[in-house]
């Protein structure tokens with residue numbers, strides 16, 4: 001799925017119609033993608049240190065390196081489409097949006113001690129993520145990025161952290177598998193982008209087993225505290241899927257390609273300590289003291305100066321952002337192709353009918 005010249009021109013027009021100013025960072029990204037898509041890699045002389053505006057534009061363009069024109073065009077179209085859909089969201093104002101996020105029963109959002117706590121709250125389904133939960137999380141992160149809390153923390157209710165994507169998400173789609181795949185790809189792209197963009201420290205408190213997308217996302221977190229009961233499992237090949245949430249980029253970078261392949265290609269399940277040894281987990285705590293120790297630690301971190309942490313996070317992330325957007329967009333396009341395939345359908349049938357089979 002490549003954006004055509006016409007898609008690109010439509011996106012250029014759409015930008016002018018945005019109801020909300022997308023902010024300087026996004027405007028710089030749009031500028032850089034536009035220049036890359038039309039002129040190719042940046043070959044202009046670097047503006048002087050004091051020419052702040054042109055230097056910021058040059059930096060953003062130059063950071064795209066040799067990204068092909070077509071990919072830049074596609075990324076521009078994708079970015080504008082995500083901006084348009086968020087600016088078209090019901091204009092209920094910030095308070096309305098907050099209330100909606102807080103009302104969601106499967107995703108709990110609370111704020112205390114400077115921490116926004118986002119809880120997967122569907123324990124009877126091992127906290128599997130439904131389409132609505134993806135949307136609730138996007139909204140919760142959006143609210144948390146501008147409210148007065150200092151950091152956001154994810155955790156799960158019950159014995160699981162999260163069992164990943166709800167495998168029944170697309171089985172009841174009315175418009176056919178192609179349409180479901182296309183909607184799913186857009187939702188997935190927006191969901192993962194909301195983690196890439198989150199400006200404050202983002203921490204996972206992994207209280208139990210984690211599967212699929214709840215594991216791959218951890219590569220975009222700033223801290224991962226795990227109970228020694230937690231496990232980390234990404235059975236993508238078994239499911240006829242390919243790894244998402246930029247893990248095809250973050251995992252090899254973090255643990256080396258051999259260990260990343262063990263998880264992402266062969267579906268090896270890691271214990272908490274193995275995941276710590278691979279750099280996926282910050283620290284492992286004994287189950288019986290896990291909650292007390294971790295939350296005490298997090299409350300201390302939440303007292304650190306918020307602006308410094310934001311700036312430091314920006315410095316850590318800024319050279320990676322374009323790359324992460326690109327990898328995310330590529331994965332979502334791949335997901336679109338995989339979903340209607342027989343391997344995926346077979347894995348789904350096996351899961352859905354496993355209990356029936358077990359009784360035979």
Ligand SMILES: CCCCCC/C=C/C(=O)SCCNC(=O)CCNC(=O)[C@H](O)C(C)(C)COP(=O)(O)OP(=O)(O)OC[C@H]1O[C@@H](n2cnc3c(N)ncnc32)[C@H](O)[C@@H]1OP(=O)(O)O
Pocket residue numbers: 124125126128129131134163164165166167168184185187188211212213214235236239241244351355
């Ligand atoms: C917007 C689109 C985004 C696409 C993103 C791409 C993301 C990909 C992934 O996340 S891939 C990973 C998907 N997850 C899985 O493959 C895990 C599937 N579940 C299991 O293997 C097992 O349920 C288990 C190992 C997590 C737990 O096993 P067990 O302890 O034996 O419990 P049960 O199997 O009886 O589970 C209890 C209850 O929960 C339901 N359930 C669990 N996980 C899921 C799930 N991922 N999707 C849907 N439902 C799930 C399970 O069916 C049981 O329900 P029931 O009691 O039968 O009604």
